[in-house]
Amino acid sequence: MTYRAPVKEIAAALDDIAGLPELIGSRLFGDLDRDVVGAILDEAAKFASAQIAPLNQPGDEQRARLVGGDVSMPDGWSEVYSQWCQAGWCGLPGPGEFDGQDLPVTVSMAVCEMWQSACMSFALNPMLTQGAVETIVRFGSDELKDRYLPKMNAGEWSGTMQLTESHAGSDLSTIKTMAVPQDDGSYLLSGTKIFITYGEHDLVQNIIHMVLARTPGAPEGTRGISLFLVPKYLVNSDGSLGERNDIACVSLEHKLGIHASPTCVMQMGDGGGARGWLVGEENCGLHAMFTMMNRARLAVGVEGTAIAERAYQQAFAYAQERKQGQDLNGRESAIIAHPDVKRMLLSMKAKTAASRAICFMTARMIDIAERSSDEKDRDAADAMASLLTPVAKAFSTDMGVEVASDGVQVHGGMGYIEETGAAQHLRDARIAPIYEGTNGIQAIDLVTRKLPLNEGGVVATHIAELKNILSEVRASNEPSFGNMSARLDEAIGALEEATTWMLGMLRSNPESALAGATPYLKLFGIASGGIWLAKGALAQTRDGNANMSDRIVTARFYAEVLSTEAPGLARAIVEGSFWVASDLSDAQAG
Helix, strand or coil: CCCCCCHHHHHHHHHHHCCHHHHHHCCCCCCCCHHHHHHHHHHHHHHHHHHHHHHHHHHHHHCCEEECCEEECCCCHHHHHHHHHHCCCCCCCCCHHHCCCCCCHHHHHHHHHHHHHHCHHHHHHHHHHHHHHHHHHHHCCHHHHHHHHHHHHCCCEEEEEECCECCECCCHHHCCCEEEECCCCCEEEEEEEEEEECCCCCCCCEEEEEEEEECCCCCCHHHHEEEEEEECEEECCCCCEEEECCEEEEEECCCCCCCCCCEEEEEECCCCCEEEEECCCCCCHHHHHHHHHHHHHHHHHHHHHHHHHHHHHHHHHHHHHCEEEECCCCCEEEHHHCHHHHHHHHHHHHHHHHHHHHHHHHHHHHHHHHHCCCHHHHHHHHHHHHHHHHHHHHHHHHHHHHHHHHHHHHHHHHHHCHHHCHHHHHHHHCCCCCCCCCHHHHHHHHHHHHCCHHHHHHHHHHHHHHHHHHHHHHHHCCHHHCCHHHHHHHHHHHHHHHHHHHHHHHHHCHHHHHHCHHHHHHHHHHHHHHHHHHHHHHHHHHCCCCCCCHHHHHHHHHHHHHCCHHHHHHHHHHHCHHHHHCCHHHHHHC
């Protein structure tokens, strides 16, 4: 099934929800104008649809292959990747002083959605490379920046993130990889890392690994972790590639999905140690790595949106073509005429649109935090980005799985066989709620670290802003909105009630707060996404394009059908934590 990059939908979310024209008008992005952004989106859409999307299903079938210590990518991937690099796409968000294009995070994430929809396995490589670039920019020495960033921004070299070890997954305090300092200022690393995306492949000349390790005598726990840059090939002083470093892929993981993305077990030190260089300060590596992880978490949220978009497009096309059953007038019909199929398709579309809105609003806050000339605006936006990032990652990836699952359901039995491709979307989507911090960890982060920001002031500001939007929607008296305002008012009320309860429980009974963390994050996403979709619908009425347009139907369906879950979630959060005191082992024994 072909993929059509949804340029109009993405542009509308950027403009009417994330407020990109306002940011451009304030000169936050220098000389960038909206026409240039439009051209970027159009060209990215063409490349994603025509070049990358055809790689998706064949890549899933052929898979990445390990031969000796080398990983071969599926047929055609090297050619498309080379064209992608030549077009300058890899350096889109990279700093201009190192041959990047210095474009806003909002624009970069919009384009990222297209790559991820077209082929999630393909897009993981540049996603990690761009995260590594940002980390080196913020924490690397001038020498590391000059030596590595231009090639990485050009896509000639790629980047990885190496955290996990077999005994250390979400808890990194127990990592054992060692880095021994050398007289020349470098370090020799030894150890084994698992689950390393694109740890080895043949698309680039060199792979730049960002590796967490301990130095001799480092403090125990997370306080003793440092970050190192470890290249696959050492780089000579003139920029040419030198000898192979002592780091190798020893096996590939056999995964449920993203088969064409090589997930590697990486071994360092078999030949005396992999040479690496410290990034940032010794024993401060986790802080530096979280820079890469936080941006990656937003990108993974976009990934959830992207896979949902792809699954929706395929289900919609199939529902238009598949003849089955009769309509209420006794005529043979395509299944799209059946109310339950129409309900599933509208649900898929609305969840995708809400996820996109949350991700783009998070990107907006990051742009303001990084670029505003006003310190107060920067600080406020940085706090808001911190609040929204776990929601963008977890809510959007959960929606990706739900939408992909509904996509299989729309296909019926044809969705459960591999030939149609619907099953691949579900298999691929399922990893996103797990990596870059499981969604349960995102919920814990939201509740324990982000809600208390400024003594609850940041989340209070967010809720107040949502209420302001709702007031504008209510004041419009737009007939096509139906009961949108009333249902969203209930959702916001539920979020406010649950937030007050959460903040209280964090002080008096933290375990109860943790028990409600995951449903709270979902409630947060439902309420925020619904309000932002309403904001987009309101913008359309101001353009004189109401009359139950596609965007208004989507926003109204979300409010009147999907957001009605919010009050139930609030009750589950506030009243449902009794079970944390139960002993599941006793329950199982009984």
